[in-house]
Amino acid sequence: MIRSRLEPGAGTRTFRRYAAAALGLLALLAVAGGTAYAGDEPAKAIGLFEFPEIISEEAKKIDSIFWLVLYLTGAAFVAVAVGLTWCCLVYRKREGVPAFYTHGSSKAALGVTLTLAVLVFLGVDMNVVRASNAVAKEVQANFPTEDEAIHIKVLAQQFVWNLRWAGKNGIFGRTDPKFYREDNQFGLDEEDQNGWDDVVAGSLVVPVDTPVILEMESKDVIHSFFLPNLRIKQDVVPGMTTRLWFKATKTGEYEIACAELCGLGHYQMRGLLRVVTQEEYDQWMASRAP
Numbered sequence: 001m002i003r004s005r006l007e008p009g010a011g012t013r014t015f016r017r018y019a020a021a022a023l024g025l026l027a028l029l030a031v032a033g034g035t036a037y038a039g040d041e042p043a044k045a046i047g048l049f050e051f052p053e054i055i056s057e058e059a060k061k062i063d064s065i066f067w068l069v070l071y072l073t074g075a076a077f078v079a080v081a082v083g084l085t086w087c088c089l090v091y092r093k094r095e096g097v098p099a100f101y102t103h104g105s106s107k108a109a110l111g112v113t114l115t116l117a118v119l120v121f122l123g124v125d126m127n128v129v130r131a132s133n134a135v136a137k138e139v140q141a142n143f144p145t146e147d148e149a150i151h152i153k154v155l156a157q158q159f160v161w162n163l164r165w166a167g168k169n170g171i172f173g174r175t176d177p178k179f180y181r182e183d184n185q186f187g188l189d190e191e192d193q194n195g196w197d198d199v200v201a202g203s204l205v206v207p208v209d210t211p212v213i214l215e216m217e218s219k220d221v222i223h224s225f226f227l228p229n230l231r232i233k234q235d236v237v238p239g240m241t242t243r244l245w246f247k248a249t250k251t252g253e254y255e256i257a258c259a260e261l262c263g264l265g266h267y268q269m270r271g272l273l274r275v276v277t278q279e280e281y282d283q284w285m286a287s288r289a290p
């Protein structure tokens with residue numbers, strides 16, 4: 001005859017004990033996750049999962065949110081996986097002992113579920129919200145003042161990024177969609193003198209260590225302007241102007257990508273970000289707008 005190794009009533013007690021242990025473990029991991037994040041420097045990525053090189057101070061802060069989410073959800077995942085494996089081992093069927101089964105008690109189940117929900121809400125959700133709000137305020141919404149920044153207009157179309165600088169006079173020329181032509185992608189109004197010195201280019205040339213404000217519009221569908229090395233991305237929507245800012249701190253050539261599936265040629269909607277020294281920038285500008 002097969003007999004249970006557990007006494008009557010022992011099931012509920014054991015369940016409560018294990019549930020308490022699991023809760024303790026989860027609380028510990030939540031605290032550990034928060035502590036791991038408390039460091040200033042984001043953890044270093046390894047091997048296959050190496051991120052694109054970071055070229056701004058703001059990008060580091062944005063990455064810290066990624067790491068925070070990874071630590072917290074990683075900790076919760078490990079806690080769940082360990083608990084599950086452990087239950088499978090402890091309650092398995094063995095020689096002379098049937099697999100343990102319990103309906104549990106609805107009171108205990110309710111208590112455990114509510115406690116877990118509160119712990120996850122406070123330990124994971126609220127931590128992420130708090131940290132990401134701080135970064136959004138500090139980075140995303142913290143636009144440089146109008147006159148310390150260089151303004152560049154971005155006009156997205158399937159499947160190209162058109163870029164325009166105001167030129168010597170610092171004033172953008174008037175545009176109108178009725179002037180859109182193969183050789184006038186921005187639809188510049190040739191009668192407006194302010195636009196005569198506007199510089200139009202296919203790659204985004206900016207001086208290093210200088211704030212840049214992008215004013216972005218789309219001719220056709222929704223695109224998404226993505227600078228992976230700066231960790232910034234913004235939808236470009238027909239009928240409205242969206243803005244983005246950055247300050248690159250390292251010279252070099254980096255990728256611009258479209259991060260919104262915008263049509264069959266989406267994959268080729270790449271651009272080039274060229275971060276150059278101030279002298280190179282002045283030279284480039286002078287050669288484009290004499």
Ligand SMILES: [Cu+2]
Nearest residue numbers: 223258262269
């Ligand atoms: Cu696109």
